[in-house]
Amino acid sequence: MNIGMVCFPTYGGSGVVATELGIALANKGHKVHFMSYSQPFRLNIFNENLFYHEFNVNDYPLFDYQPYESVLASKIVDVAIYEQLDVLHVHYAIPHASVAYTAQQILLSKKIWLPYVTTLHGTDITLVGRDPAFEPVIRFSLNNSNAITSVSESLKKETLKTFKIDNKISVIPNFINVKDYDVKYDPCLKRKYASHGEKVMVHISNFRKVKRVQDVVHVFNEVKKQQACKLILVGDGPEKVNIEQLIRQLNLQHDVLMMGRVVDPKEILSIADLFILPSETESFGLSALEAMAMKVPVISTNSGGLPEVNIEGKTGFLSKVGDIDEMSANALILLKDKKKHELFSQQAFNQAKKFDIEKILPLYEKQYNLLLKTEGMKS
Secondary structure (H helix, E strand, O other), rough: EEEEEOOOOOHHHHHHHHHHHHHHHHHHEEEEEEEEEOOOOOOOOOOOOOOEEOOOOOOOOOOOOHHHHHHHHHHHHHHHHOOOOEEEEEOOOOHHHHHHHHHHHHHHHHOOOOOOEEOOOOOHOOOHHOOOOEEEEHHHHHHHOOOHHHHHHHHOOOHHHHOOOOOOEEEOOOOHHHHOOOOOHHHHHHHHHOOOOOOEEEEEOOOOHOOHHHHHHHHHHHHOOOOOEEEEEEEEEOHHHHHHHHHHOOOOOOOEEEOOOOOHHHHHHHHOOOOEEOOOOOOEEEEEEEEOOOOOOOOEOOOOHHHHHHHHHOOEEEOOOOOOHHHHOOOOOOOHHHHHHHHHHHHHHHHOOEEEHHHHHHHHHHHHHHHHHOOHHHH
């Protein structure tokens, strides 16, 4: 199968999932053509079935804003024609679903049928999608997608609640390759970050307001009063300056390490005792799943799709958004009770195995094969 893959090349979950999906498809013999304005950061391997088609969005004196959508639509048309794509997979509704529709109509004028599936990842619906200015475009794009997938039941419900769409939404959850998370614990590495045997708490995100990273710092501050520990923050984003200021205000600068962006956080997770994700909303919680695959229990909020990943009282604990006291208390339960921590660690790993790529990949392949049968439905 010849598959076109459109995604943002950034560190967010949608880019990670799209890239890992493309790599897995290529490993099974499908040809996968990525289209983006820069190379997706995890697309750093050589595979004869992987192709990257970059497009440049130039500055034009006539425009105040770069014509991203038009350039991408043209690139999709070009790749579809010359690489003979069978299906197109676009990640993130805005603006990729509407761009896919435009490209499809252009190709139809050339008597070429290219069906496409739109995958919803979260903020394209829960945040950006709430802007009334986008509503007509999103609804139209989703209703005209040949298929729609959502990464969680929660996001599916949110989409149907926010937009009046008639199209069916299939839930295909995010995934990991469990084999990639077989990283051995290195006591020497842990001593570099926790030289006196302190527990290690980890948070990974893009440091946007919705991630509530300040809550991570507040929880850590409360835990530290009763348990010697260190905090590792992985990521970067608009809230970084505010986070740094809070760390200094609480005099935690000697106990908090800000790592910046890390392409592959497995090594950091291998020394973690606890992962904390106090987000205001998460469509799925991919970083939590990655932690669980490393046998790290999770302290998270109960928002969005997180309860579908982190199981209360089994793989970690769930709390209401902003409930720092409860999250701190739950963290201490696991950090102070070695047997309970070991039990939760194993249960977290068992839960993570349910989202292994070998179980999820066939669901996408099935979706692509269904799209190949839609040729008779074209207008």
